[in-house]
Amino acid sequence: MKHTILVTGGAGFIGSRLVRMLSENGFQVVVIDNLTSNLPFVQLPNVTNYNLDVRDATALDEIIGAYKPYCVVHLAAIHHVPTCEIERNYALEVNVIGTENLLLSIEKHQVSKLVFASTGAVYSPDFPILNEDETPVDPFDNYSLSKFTNEKQIRFYQQRTEADVCIARLFNTIGANDPNAHLIPDILRQIDPEVSHAIVKLGNIKSRRDYIHVEDTANLLMLMATSAPRKGLKVYNVCTSVEYSVEEIVQKIGVLMNKPISIEIDPEKIRKYDRISQIGNNQKVLTEFNTHLFFTIEDALKDILAKMYDFQT
Known part of the structure; x- marks a missing residue:
């Protein structure tokens, strides 16, 4: 069995696909999800599921401490834009406080790699094609504000730990x-x-x-999670261009x-x-991971x- 990978939001729309892919590729997968998406846990022999909210810092830390995963893929979030506007406190508690709980725990337990699902919505709306290394970020609503805040939290975490971090800016995933x-x-x-x-x-x-199929999104996240270790913070657009x-x-x-x-x-x-x-530029992620969209x-x-x-x- 290969390294253990922990996926928050692993029962969700994207997470469930990612968990299956990781399992099929021989990884031990630990899933944390509070099942608010009303989708079931993936039931496979090398997948262990926990019904847990990332706002529960103590329980979250206990699981990370018990499994000491090589990599954490953090997908758990409130990402439905109208919900983020209507229930602003709830969205910020889950997205910002929940992420800080996770970062504190993976720093404590010296997790080697973090893959974080951000959004293409963090970019400024004033530019035609959005590029990771050139286009400025400028949150546009409560959802993008929470993800922009997450990116800042993660940059601070990476500077403290010198960990291997991938920020995946997901565009509109469909499936x-x-x-x-x-x-x-x-x-x-x-x-x-x-x-x-x-x-x-x-x-x-x-x-x-820019609409990308969920299987393509999950595949790119898996490549980030399972790629050879490379310390530093990398940002990738997950999109079709x-x-x-x-x-x-x-x-x-x-x-x-x-x-x-x-x-x-x-x-x-x-x-x-x-x-x-x-619309995003996807050449960086496709080139660095030597892949293509399906x-x-x-x-x-x-x-x-x-x-x-x-x-x-």
């Missing part, structure tokens, strides 16, 4: 069985597969985003489902503060539809 109220689940929940012409109610339909508007996503879904889909603007779904564009946007949408509606092309 089947997303339990969160993100764009594509919202669209598909509104479409009756039996009707010939669907109508969906949406908010900011001109916004353009292609962006699409909400209107274009709806159109692509309509083509794949072979039915017209009309959009109605719902004022209650319009975000007051919304970036018009968010899903185009069409591949990703086909996969989602196949698993949601048993859709065949």
